[in-house]
Amino acid sequence: MTLKTKLLSAAALTLTVSAAAADPALIYDLGGKFDKSFNEAAFNGATRWAAETGGEFKDIEMTSEAQREQALRRFAEQGFTPIITSGFSFSTPIANVAGDYPDTKFVTIDGWVDPEANPNVLSIGFAEEEGSYLVGMIAGLATESNTVSFVGGMDIPLIRKFACGYAQGVKAVNPEAEVISNMTGTDPTAWADPVKGSELTKAQISNGSDVVFxxxxxxxxxxxxxxxxxxxxxxxxxxxxxxxxxxxxxxSMLKRVDNAVYDAMTAGEDLETGVITKDLSNRGVGFSLDGYNEQIIPFTTLSEVYGAAAMIESGELEVHDYTSDDSCPALTF
Structure with a gap:
């Protein structure tokens, strides 16, 4: 069957075609479907599901905060399930909407919704600190200036998890290294400002950074x-x-949002709700190695990183999660 993806107009939000039984829907966070990062990973998971099953899904890109709850309600009213969202900012809108549609399954990727108050919601989180620790090790072993850096998007605890895990990995292999950290902003526009990202990177380079995450x-x-x-x-x-x-x-620090979307669409109406965490042990996070970078990471580095990954999976090595106590042992915010 030919793959069909039905893109809704983000401006009009007109859902006029009723969903077939168990058709899923996907709502992207601000930043655009083709951001080559988080949202695009969600899209890739959905298109993989459609290609393998012949199924169809609807998706929509947010252009403003006000559209979140509206899109959720209109998808639910049309009978789509599960309705999958990418980004923590959907947590409150889903909590506001889910109770009105008890027969609809909702999924929040990176968000959290009280499972007792909303038994038809699945909250999917990730151990970002674990994957970030591994790429931090790679950075700490690659730096020649003994200074590396981090550029975050919106300054929220979730992004501080990345920075904190990264700094811990750097310090684990290079205790004398300096880690510079900057956030792009404090509102959602921070996710879509490559010019500001460039400016922060140039400033970090001027301060000695030769690896930036x-x-x-x-x-x-x-x-x-x-x-x-x-x-x-x-x-x-x-x-x-x-x-x-x-x-x-x-x-690249891999956060398998694609697998989370694929699995949710595969489960369909039988999706099990509650709260789950994707980590190294279930391949929810990791790092990328392919033809583009395998020649620039030494075998000795890979051996050390894979060893640390095995220790994290076994519980022998614990990476501190910034969100557990709003602190980071390796980095000051």
Missing amino acids: AAAGATGLGVLQTAADEGIYSIGVDSNQNYLQPGSVLT
Whole structure:
């Protein structure tokens, strides 16, 4: 069957076609479906599901905060299930809507909704600190200046998880290294500002950074481009971004949003709700190694990183989660 994806107009939000039984829907966060990062990972998971099953889904891109609850309600009224959302900002809208549609399954990726108050919601979280620790190790072993850096998107605890895990990984292999950290902003526009990402990267380079990790959605594209232009290494996030700047992207911290979407669509109406966490043990996070970067990461580095990954999975090595106590042992915010 030919793959069909039905894109709704983000401006009109007109859902006029009724869903077939168990048709899923996907709502992207601000930053755009093709951000080459978080949202695009969600899209890739949905299209993989459609290609493999012949199923169909509807999707929509948000252009403003006000559209979140409206889109959720209209999808629910049309009978789509599960309704999958990407981004923590959907937590409150889903909590407001889910009780009105008890027969509809909702999924929040990166968000959290009280499972007792909303038994028809699945909250999917990730151990970002674990994957970030591994790419931090790679950065700490690659730096020649003994200074590396981090560019975050919106300054929220979730993004501080990335930064904190990264700093811990750097310090684990290079205790004398300095880690510079900057956030792009304090509101959702921070996810889609590649110019600001470029400016922050240039400032970090002027302070000695020769490896920069971006966890900033589409803003990170400016980080990766500037790193390539200035001749330093960058580290991508969420999706495998190694191909964007071949030879300059050292690796990418993988956050398997694609698998989360694929699994939810596969489960369909039988989706089990509640709260789950994707981590190293279930391949929810990791780092990328492919033809674009395998020549720039030494075997000795990979051996050390894989060893640490095994220790994290077994519980022998614990990476501190910033959100557990709003603190980071390796980095001051």
